Amino acid sequence: MNPQISARRLARELGEWRSHRSAYLALADRVRVMLIDGRLASGSRLPAERELSAALQVSRTTVAAAYAQLREERYLSSVRGSGSTLALPDGQRGVVPLPQELDLDFTKAASAAYSGLPAAYQYAVEQLPNYLSHQGFDMQGLPELRAAVADHYSDRGLATTPDQVLITLGAQHALSLLTQTIYSPGERILIEHPTYPHAIDTFMAAGARLLAMPVTAEGGWDIAEGQMLIRRSAPSMGYLMPDFQNPTGASMGVEDRERLARLAAREGTTLVVDETTAHLDIERGALPPMAVFSNRIVTIGSLGKLAWGGLRIGWIRGSKDLLARALRNRPAMDLGTPLVEQLASIYLLRETELMAANRSRELRAGRDFLVTELHKHFPQWDVQIPNGGMSLWINTETLSSSALALSARAEGLALVPGPRFGLEGAFERFLRLPFTYRREELSEGVQALLRASRSVGATPSRMPLQAVI
Numbered sequence: 352m353n354p355q356i357s358a359r360r361l362a363r364e365l366g367e368w369r370s371h372r373s374a375y376l377a378l379a380d381r382v383r384v385m386l387i388d389g390r391l392a393s394g395s396r397l398p399a400e401r402e403l404s405a406a407l408q409v410s411r412t413t414v415a416a417a418y419a420q421l422r423e424e425r426y427l428s429s430v431r432g433s434g435s436t437l438a439l440p441d442g443q444r445g446v447v448p449l450p451q452e453l454d455l456d457f458t459k460a461a462s463a464a465y466s467g468l469p470a471a472y473q474y475a476v477e478q479l480p481n482y483l484s485h486q487g488f489d490m491q492g493l494p495e496l497r498a499a500v501a502d503h504y505s506d507r508g509l510a511t512t513p514d515q516v517l518i519t520l521g522a523q524h525a526l527s528l529l530t531q532t533i534y535s536p537g538e539r540i541l542i543e544h545p546t547y548p549h550a551i552d553t554f555m556a557a558g559a560r561l562l563a564m565p566v567t568a569e570g571g572w573d574i575a576e577g578q579m580l581i582r583r584s585a586p587s588m589g590y591l592m593p594d595f596q597n598p599t600g601a602s603m604g605v606e607d608r609e610r611l612a613r614l615a616a617r618e619g620t621t622l623v624v625d626e627t628t629a630h631l632d633i634e635r636g637a638l639p640p641m642a643v644f645s646n647r648i649v650t651i652g653s654l655g656k657l658a659w660g661g662l663r664i665g666w667i668r669g670s671k672d673l674l675a676r677a678l679r680n681r682p683a684m685d686l687g688t689p690l691v692e693q694l695a696s697i698y699l700l701r702e703t704e705l706m707a708a709n710r711s712r713e714l715r716a717g718r719d720f721l722v723t724e725l726h727k728h729f730p731q732w733d734v735q736i737p738n739g740g741m742s743l744w745i746n747t748e749t750l751s752s753s754a755l756a757l758s759a760r761a762e763g764l765a766l767v768p769g770p771r772f773g774l775e776g777a778f779e780r781f782l783r784l785p786f787t788y789r790r791e792e793l794s795e796g797v798q799a800l801l802r803a804s805r806s807v808g809a810t811p812s813r814m815p816l817q818a819v820i
């Protein structure tokens with residue numbers, strides 16, 4: 352039997368779903384965009400019409416018409432007696448692939464490959480004969496690569512030995528493996544809010560109850576709230592991105608790193624620090640890795656943003672005991688990391704400084720260009736300018752980003768709506784715009800965004816939201 356979404360949960364997750372369209376179309380639109388961007392899973396069952404109409408305080412006719420609309424568009428199939436099941440047209444599963452006609456995919460904040468990549472693969476192919484005499488299943492990572500990752504931390508002031516490093520298939524894999532290793536059902540996980548969407552997916556799939564510590568592009572972390580959540584709710588795990596947080600671009604101050612690290616260690620919360628974005632500095636300068644403040648911190652990293660996403664090489668840096676437990680869990684997921692990519696990564700890590708300098712230049716150019724375009728075309732938006740990272744996190748104040756994402760698709764632009772970065776429909780007025788694209792693409796993207804914002808009907812204005820009293 353497919354999982355049932357309760358009416359209460361759906362009502363919460365829908366957030367501010369109403370738009371200028373009639374209520375049934377607005378409701379159908381919102382369910383569709385949530386299915387497309389992965390907030391609702393294909394195969395799950397929607398609540399009965401009567402229950403949803405009560406939870407949303409709309410007429411049953413509205414819900415019935417919304418369901419009928421979704422059925423007509425083939426996003427819903429209803430079988431008498433077993434309810435209405437969400438489905439992607441043509442039997443697709445998971446997040447919808449981009450239709451051919453969409454020219455611009457702004458759903459990914461990631462850059463094209465580092466120019467030294469072909470040389471790294473050349474080196475890997477030259478080295479490969481030395482490795483062909485063993486069977487090639489490498490669960491822990493090549494000793495030479497683990498040594499290179501360890502040096503990468505030691506150079507940043509965090510003394511590390513190769514046996515404190517486990518090589519993974521990217522940081523996402525590292526996070527899944529750690530969640531399986533650290534977290535047990537029923538426990539809580541502290542997250543930043545907003546956060547990286549696939550971390551939410553991983554934690555939700557594990558059945559975790561999530562505690563949200565607010566982060567904003569302008570003010571950074573609400574550390575007091577984070578401390579209170581750790582003290583009061585004793586999460587077993589916390590997930591943080593102190594450097595150029597995705598999506599806000601914020602960086603955590605050194606004192607706050609130390610304060611949170613020490614508190615978490617005292618209270619028994621294992622902090623997983625994701626450094627995937629840590630080298631994407633434009634003009635901030637180096638800060639110490641959070642793990643220097645506590646040896647209970649587990650760090651994950653990746654070459655995905657610095658070198659190339661297609662490399663699929665990441666790692667976990669943690670205690671030997673934790674890594675041994677992670678290794679025991681690994682075979683259920685995969686049977687090791689490809690050797691050619693590991694060899695290429697040994698070469699690439701020697702060029703860390705060069706890669707970071709190149710990225711810094713590209714990111715600065717992309718950021719400054721996108722900010723200028725937005726000032727020109729959306730002067731009413733108060734755009735916070737991050738000093739690193741890959742994206743702008745914009746409070747549009749009045750525009751629904753789910754509605755905008757839908758109409759942007761019609762304009763050939765794929766966007767991720769703000770609520771994908773949060774829980775229960777939060778961030779509906781926020782938009783993440785990556786600046787990792789070429790000028791022409793950024794410029795075309797802003798034009799598409801402008802057309803889309805006109806067709807969603809809301810005139811962008813600086814009017815703050817009014818409290819309803």
Ligand SMILES: Cc1ncc(COP(=O)(O)O)c(C=O)c1O
Pocket residue numbers: 460520521522523524547592597625627628652653654655660663664665
């Ligand atoms: C914060 C963060 N963590 C992890 C990942 C996934 O990294 P990888 O490609 O190494 O799996 C990403 C990629 O977007 C990311 O932004």
